Amino acid sequence: MHIRDILAQDHTTLSFEFFPPKGEADANVLFENITHLEELQPSFVSVTYGAGGSTRQLTHDLVARIKQTTTLAPVPHLTCVCHKAEEVDEILANYAKIGVSTILALGGDPPRNLPGYRREDDSFQHAADLVRFIRQFNESGRHPDPRGFGIGVAGFPEGHPGTPNRLLEIERLKAKVDEGADYIVTQLFFDNRDFYDFRERCELAGIRIPIIAGIMPVSTATGLKRMAELALGARFPAALLRAVQRCEGDTEAVKRVGIHWATEQCRDLLDHNVAGIHFYTLNKSDATRQIYQSLGLRDSLAVRRR
Numbered sequence: 187m188h189i190r191d192i193l194a195q196d197h198t199t200l201s202f203e204f205f206p207p208k209g210e211a212d213a214n215v216l217f218e219n220i221t222h223l224e225e226l227q228p229s230f231v232s233v234t235y236g237a238g239g240s241t242r243q244l245t246h247d248l249v250a251r252i253k254q255t256t257t258l259a260p261v262p263h264l265t266c267v268c269h270k271a272e273e274v275d276e277i278l279a280n281y282a283k284i285g286v287s288t289i290l291a292l293g294g295d296p297p298r299n300l301p302g303y304r305r306e307d308d309s310f311q312h313a314a315d316l317v318r319f320i321r322q323f324n325e326s327g328r329h330p331d332p333r334g335f336g337i338g339v340a341g342f343p344e345g346h347p348g349t350p351n352r353l354l355e356i357e358r359l360k361a362k363v364d365e366g367a368d369y370i371v372t373q374l375f376f377d378n379r380d381f382y383d384f385r386e387r388c389e390l391a392g393i394r395i396p397i398i399a400g401i402m403p404v405s406t407a408t409g410l411k412r413m414a415e416l417a418l419g420a421r422f423p424a425a426l427l428r429a430v431q432r433c434e435g436d437t438e439a440v441k442r443v444g445i446h447w448a449t450e451q452c453r454d455l456l457d458h459n460v461a462g463i464h465f466y467t468l469n470k471s472d473a474t475r476q477i478y479q480s481l482g483l484r485d486s487l488a489v490r491r492r
């Protein structure tokens with residue numbers, strides 16, 4: 187189903203993110219988890235895209251497998267880094283062929299230590315350029331849906347580290363929307379006030395498309411450090427850090443704290459009429475299912491229904 191139809195149909199979207207597994211054993215575990223998560227009837231699921239090499243084909247393969255073997259609507263991520271326009275055109279043509287309806291268009295972070303790589307040699311320097319290219323692909327009529335691909339873009343409630351000027355950053359987000367994005371998915375955050383303020387700043391800038399909140403429960407103390415690295419600039423509230431500290435290294439306790447915190451974030455977001463919640467699942471199903479349970483949701487339909 188086209189993302190525009192999903193966004194029009196669902197009061198609040200609930201969606202899950204996966205990354206392509208490297209080996210067969212990981213793929214089997216992931217598919218077991220996908221089967222559990224499918225029961226939750228999400229609006230869509232998304233699959234991340236690596237910085238280069240063989241992991242990129244794995245994104246396509248996972249998307250194709252989800253499409254062929256489940257009822258889920260997969261949204262592949264696609265990035266500007268390490269790509270020429272012809273390669274992106276081929277990727278889009280392949281996704282169109284298997285009936286993928288939406289792409290999440292991203293800048294991507296330049297790979298470290300790739301000999302001879304120069305970012306300026308890539309065809310697209312910013313996600314807005316990729317959004318424009320996808321729109322041009324759509325206009326070429328090569329997608330089975332006459333509207334072509336729906337397009338999502340990334341947003342950063344606490345700002346993207348590359349642009350400390352917050353006014354400029356929102357202008358650049360607006361440029362992606364003006365190029366044709368249908369929705370925004372945000373970077374993870376732990377304090378909903380950052381999301382609400384971001385939503386208001388988008389509104390003031392004339393951004394009128396749905397903004398989906400990215401939620402990732404803390405699962406381990408080391409995971410917390412990895413999240414800080416991944417989401418540079420994200421704030422870790424003292425209350426969350428205190429709660430993790432009180433666990434004194436008990437891994438199960440940290441997990442419970444993380445799930446409790448994320449559940450409270452979700453409850454509050456639903457109370458504040460969020461357009462959607464996107465769960466960064468890390469290819470697991472437990473945490474997401476427990477959050478659903480604590481929210482009293484048997485599946486996603488209770489919040490998706492208008």
Ligand SMILES: Cc1cc2nc3c(=O)[nH]c(=O)nc-3n(C[C@H](O)[C@H](O)[C@H](O)COP(=O)(O)OP(=O)(O)OC[C@H]3O[C@@H](n4cnc5c(N)ncnc54)[C@H](O)[C@@H]3O)c2cc1C
Pocket residue numbers: 233234235236237263264265291292293294295311312313314339340341346347348349354355358362371372373374400
């Ligand atoms: C929901 C989500 C999913 C993600 N999935 C992936 C993934 O699958 N694979 C992956 O590699 N990464 C992924 N990322 C990370 C993302 O690619 C990086 O954070 C990247 O640095 C920013 O991506 P963007 O799409 O916002 O890029 P852009 O919109 O291009 O912005 C990147 C930076 O460039 C600045 N900028 C934009 N336009 C201009 C301009 N015209 N002139 C100068 N500066 C400009 C922006 O202000 C910002 O600081 C994801 C991030 C999010 C939030």
